[in-house]
Amino acid sequence: MSALNIFSQVVLAIFAIYLTFKFLQALRLVPNQYAHIVERLGNYHKTLGPGFHALIPFVDKVVYKQDLREETIEVEPQECFTKDNVKVEVDGVLYLSVVDPVNASYGITNYRYAAVQLAQTTTRSVIGLLDLDETFEERAKMSKKVVEVLGDVERLWGIRVHRYEIKNINTPRTVQKAMERQMTAERERRAVIAKSEGVRDSNVNDAQGRRAEMVNISEAEMQRRINEAEGWANEIEAIAEATAVSIEQIADAISQPKGKEAMKLQLKQKYLKVLDGLGKDENQIILPKDITNYDSLIEGLSLEQLDEVEDTPKK
Known part of the structure; x- marks a missing residue:
């Protein structure tokens, strides 16, 4: 075999490999989210989407491969x-x-x-x-x-x-330092403001507490006085009602037969009871001219007046 024949076979083998490679290149498998741009004889022909595609060898050429993902x-x-x-x-x-x-x-x-x-x-x-x-x-x-x-x-x-x-x-570092100083001053200003607001709120709360305490005390005192006044009024009303009942009972007793004689007898008993305490050292009294004639003395006295004489010591 001559050298020319060997060279020709080598060239044919290379050409065959080249043709095989070109035919293989004409078969395209495009992945998902990709696009291949195909030119035919130097002009844009079409865009290949995902899938299998067959091109014309030596005529069609994929010139760009674009990734469609973000x-x-x-x-x-x-x-x-x-x-x-x-x-x-x-x-x-x-x-x-x-x-x-x-x-x-x-x-x-x-x-x-x-x-x-x-x-x-x-x-x-x-x-x-x-x-x-x-x-x-x-x-x-x-x-x-x-x-x-x-x-x-x-x-x-x-x-x-x-x-x-x-x-x-x-x-720059100089600007960062200036900003840090500014931020520090701003934080200190906010801290002072927060502290002053806290003191102010505390004073307001204290004042409100004192005012509420004073209001409660005044209301309690007012209620106490109202209760005392109501008690006194009830007491006076009860005494008045008891006195009225007593007077009515005395009047009823006097209107009964022998009522006047019984009244005079009770007056005499009280008069004698009053005279029983005249000998005490702590009593200073002014006696009438004739204390034995008590019929004339009690003639103008009522039972309530004798009670006052008996209960109140003479000094």
């Missing part, structure tokens, strides 16, 4: 200046996915890089409109603004930006 793209830290000329360093995370594989392939050379650059420029623009204190409070506003700006190019780039989250906002 991607997480790191936005590198960048220096920005706030409205009050403070330099901060901001980074974030971008979440997007391909919704139109054709535009994502032909609408822009690299949609990932373009989305990151647009997110960075939008972040710088938004931070430039805010003061330093507002940048820490307006993270949601900045994220929303980046999503809105990227939403304007979604159709052209064939992507959809789901959200953008700012991870860190770093400030």
